[in-house]
Amino acid sequence: MSTDRLYYNASALDALEFAGTVTDIRLDSKDATSQLWQLSLERTAFYPTGGGQPHDLGTLTAVSRSGAVLEVPVERVEEDETGEVWHYVRKPLVQGTEITGRIDAERRLDLAQQHSGQHLLSAVVLRELSASTVSFHLGADKVTIDLAIPALTDDDLRRIELAVNREIYADRAIRPRWVARDEAEAMLARGDLRKLPEREGPMRLVEIEGIEHNACGGTHVASTGVIGSILLRRTEKVKQGTRVEFCCGLRAISAARRDFDLLRQTGALLSVGAPDVPSRVEKLLQDAKASAKELKALKKAAEPVPGMHNPER
Numbered sequence: 001m002s003t004d005r006l007y008y009n010a011s012a013l014d015a016l017e018f019a020g021t022v023t024d025i026r027l028d029s030k031d032a033t034s035q036l037w038q039l040s041l042e043r044t045a046f047y048p049t050g051g052g053q054p055h056d057l058g059t060l061t062a063v064s065r066s067g068a069v070l071e072v073p074v075e076r077v078e079e080d081e082t083g084e085v086w087h088y089v090r091k092p093l094v095q096g097t098e099i100t101g102r103i104d105a106e107r108r109l110d111l112a113q114q115h116s117g118q119h120l121l122s123a124v125v126l127r128e129l130s131a132s133t134v135s136f137h138l139g140a141d142k143v144t145i146d147l148a149i150p151a152l153t154d155d156d157l158r159r160i161e162l163a164v165n166r167e168i169y170a171d172r173a174i175r176p177r178w179v180a181r182d183e184a185e186a187m188l189a190r191g192d193l194r195k196l197p198e199r200e201g202p203m204r205l206v207e208i209e210g211i212e213h214n215a216c217g218g219t220h221v222a223s224t225g226v227i228g229s230i231l232l233r234r235t236e237k238v239k240q241g242t243r244v245e246f247c248c249g250l251r252a253i254s255a256a257r258r259d260f261d262l263l264r265q266t267g268a269l270l271s272v273g274a275p276d277v278p279s280r281v282e283k284l285l286q287d288a289k290a291s292a293k294e295l296k297a298l299k300k301a302a303e304p305v306p307g308m309h310n311p312e313r
């Protein structure tokens with residue numbers, strides 16, 4: 001049986017609290033010693049790991065007949081091949097228990113900002129550089145996309161970063177909707193959709209107004225403005241093209257803050273302001289090189305000539 005997913009028809013910051021009933025419980029066979037239980041609910045707002053995006057965290061709260069409140073943290077959320085969503089918890093809640101589920105809002109916002117930012121970044125890269133996105137990875141401290149392009153210049157990076165930030169400020173609506181398979185196929189044929197998953201049945205399309213439609217089951221913010229900002233970081237050559245590391249929202253602010261603090265500390269050590277750090281370091285490296293050369297010459301001059309008697313010994 002597949003679980004009804006409340007996040008499908010809402011934006012990422014809606015439906016963060018929901019009522020549900022435990023439909024099944026089983027002991028996680030891979031983790032029998034630590035008593036990790038898997039619970040299914042007839043409906044859930046918890047996003048399970050998938051599509052390159054990590055699962056939500058949060059709690060399930062149950063109230064006993066005596067009125068005692070039991071709050072159980074959800075440690076992991078996975079879906080099985082039938083579409084059932086399993087919530088991993090340390091305390092068992094028996095079948096039929098009524099629960100209130102609460103999603104960790106801060107983590108949900110962070111993940112939805114990175115994920116929605118990736119949609120926008122991929123669309124802008126396609127528009128500006130005609131390069132498609134091959135894969136996406138959203139980690140706890142690193143977000144990357146792989147682009148089907150041999151290389152990106154620093155100028156490309158700056159141009160794309162600015163263009164994506166402009167689309168963020170344009171605050172375009174992001175809306176999920178369901179369409180029948182044949183409608184999605186017609187959109188694909190017209191070029192309104194880039195690709196379609198193999199799966200049969202209705203498709204969930206996510207539209208960024210005026211930018212793109214994408215078949216996607218993830219969590220998205222309600223408009224591009226909520227992405228906040230995007231910062232493109234390093235690039236790396238990979239087998240399928242170029243990997244670009246990026247961050248959105250508060251992650252972008254934290255990354256910029258960390259970099260600035262490092263630069264300021266380095267400047268203080270060198271007694272120069274941040275803009276003069278590179279030239280100061282260059283000068284120090286040149287001086288060090290010259291000193292090493294001088295030292296080598298002095299050592300060579302001080303070496304005893306082989307075969308000559310040394311009067312001091």
Ligand SMILES: [Zn+2]
Pocket residue numbers: 115119206216217218219220
């Ligand atoms: Zn998506």
